Amino acid sequence: MYQQMIFLNLPVNDLDASKKFFTGLGYSINEQFSDENAASVVISDTIVAMLLKKSFYSTFTKKEIADATKTSQVLIALSAETREKVDELVDKALALGGSPTGETQDQGFMYGRAFDDLDGHTWEVIWMDPAAVAG
Structure with a gap:
């Protein structure tokens, strides 16, 4: 497939x-x-x-290239296998020079954090409980 x-x-x-x-x-x-x-x-x-x-x-x-440290055009969201993997990836990003952005989102069935990379692009990392996704 x-x-x-x-x-x-x-x-x-x-x-x-x-x-x-x-x-x-x-x-x-x-x-x-x-x-x-x-x-x-x-x-x-x-x-x-x-x-x-x-x-x-x-x-x-032909468009002007946005400065992602000043403007936002896109939020990139990645899924994570567990809540701990969310923290692991975001903490690594921060240790490597990324910047924290936004607040930690913890709704029980869904957990997420975000960081800006070195150029200001925002990456959200989220985990969702598979049971909640299944309905």
Whole structure:
């Protein structure tokens, strides 16, 4: 069965620093689709974050590139297997230079926290109780 993929294209200021940040979170770089202008960060079998130097990113759009530290255009949300995995990933991100953003959301059946990466892109990490999802 075909599994649709998602590729997040994110402009970054410092490609090497961003690569260190995301590999520090436990993700890998697919060197086949990486070069001096871009890094392909494998988040899962179906999710890839393409980190693009701003000069390279600008070749894909005629629009002004937003400064994610000042404006918000998208919130990236990732699921986590457990509440503890939410904390583990967000705490790692903060230790690697990410910034906390928003409040911890704890509704019992759903738990989430968020961080901004080095360029200000917001990543939400959420866990939902499988029993609640099943209805």
